Amino acid sequence: MSRIGLFGGSFNPAHRGHRGISLQAIRALELDELWWLVSPGNPLKDAATDMAPFAARLASAERMARHSRIRATDIERRLGTRYTLDTLRKLRARFPDHDFIWVMGADNLAQFHRWRGWREIARTMPIAVVARPGYDRRARASVAMGWLRRHARPAGQAKRWTNWSLPALVLLRFRPDPTSATGIRAADPAWHRHPTPNHHPPRTAMKG
Numbered sequence: 001m002s003r004i005g006l007f008g009g010s011f012n013p014a015h016r017g018h019r020g021i022s023l024q025a026i027r028a029l030e031l032d033e034l035w036w037l038v039s040p041g042n043p044l045k046d047a048a049t050d051m052a053p054f055a056a057r058l059a060s061a062e063r064m065a066r067h068s069r070i071r072a073t074d075i076e077r078r079l080g081t082r083y084t085l086d087t088l089r090k091l092r093a094r095f096p097d098h099d100f101i102w103v104m105g106a107d108n109l110a111q112f113h114r115w116r117g118w119r120e121i122a123r124t125m126p127i128a129v130v131a132r133p134g135y136d137r138r139a140r141a142s143v144a145m146g147w148l149r150r151h152a153r154p155a156g157q158a159k160r161w162t163n164w165s166l167p168a169l170v171l172l173r174f175r176p177d178p179t180s181a182t183g184i185r186a187a188d189p190a191w192h193r194h195p196t197p198n199h200h201p202p203r204t205a206m207k208g
């Protein structure tokens with residue numbers, strides 16, 4: 001069995017925060033690989049006017065994932081899925097020999113109850129939530145956390161996630177990284193048009 005983490009995102013663009021927490025999650029969860037699922041279109045961001053083309057977002061994710069166990073993928077595009085629940089069901093069916101865990105930042109947990117079938121997602125695979133500066137209070141007080149709290153596992157047992165009965169949630173606290181794609185876009189709205197995009201966005205690129 002391979003131990004695979006799934007980390008979905010818009011990656012508009014991918015940044016050092018994604019890479020940093022991914023590398024730490026790989027260690028904390030003893031993952032063989034962490035697959036970045038570059039979203040063809042986050043269902044909650046349909047109205048976004050600053051979403052770069054898929055190819056540019058995927059390319060930025062591939063660059064940021066280099067030389068690591070992170071795999072930047074266009075899996076959702078190939079599966080034709082946009083809702084996470086659909087993606088996870090198809091991946092489970094396609095890779096019966098893999099163990100999967102869903103990894104997301106605390107800002108995603110804060111609005112997780114707005115995702116289609118969020119309780120079903122939690123019954124499909126364990127969830128690891130990574131602390132994120134500015135969001136942890138909102139995440140703790142969220143509707144989803146109200147339901148998931150009773151299924152929380154101690155971070156000290158994170159490596160045993162393949163044995164957990166579902167639903168299961170673990171909160172991971174790494175070195176905080178304030179980088180955000182919102183901050184990068186504010187500093188450089190045309191990031192996807194540069195021939196050699198910035199691999200290392202400015203340190204001031206914080207959540208806007």
Ligand SMILES: Nc1ncnc2c1ncn2[C@@H]1O[C@H](COP(=O)(O)OP(=O)(O)OP(=O)(O)O)[C@@H](O)[C@H]1O
Nearest residue numbers: 008009010011017104105108132177179180181182
């Ligand atoms: N600095 C960070 N610390 C912890 N988690 C993060 C961080 N940046 C992004 N994430 C997580 O990475 C995943 C993908 O995020 P996304 O591609 O939307 O980046 P973002 O920086 O949050 O973008 P935006 O500012 O446009 O919302 C989400 O689960 C998000 O919570």
Ligand SMILES: O=C(O)c1ccc[n+]([C@@H]2O[C@H](COP(=O)([O-])O)[C@@H](O)[C@H]2O)c1
Nearest residue numbers: 008009010039042044083084085115116
């Ligand atoms: O399935 C849903 O209803 C749903 C709603 C909002 C976001 N998501 C997923 O959440 C992940 C993070 O998205 P983002 O835009 O915050 O990086 C990405 O994989 C999205 O497809 C999924």
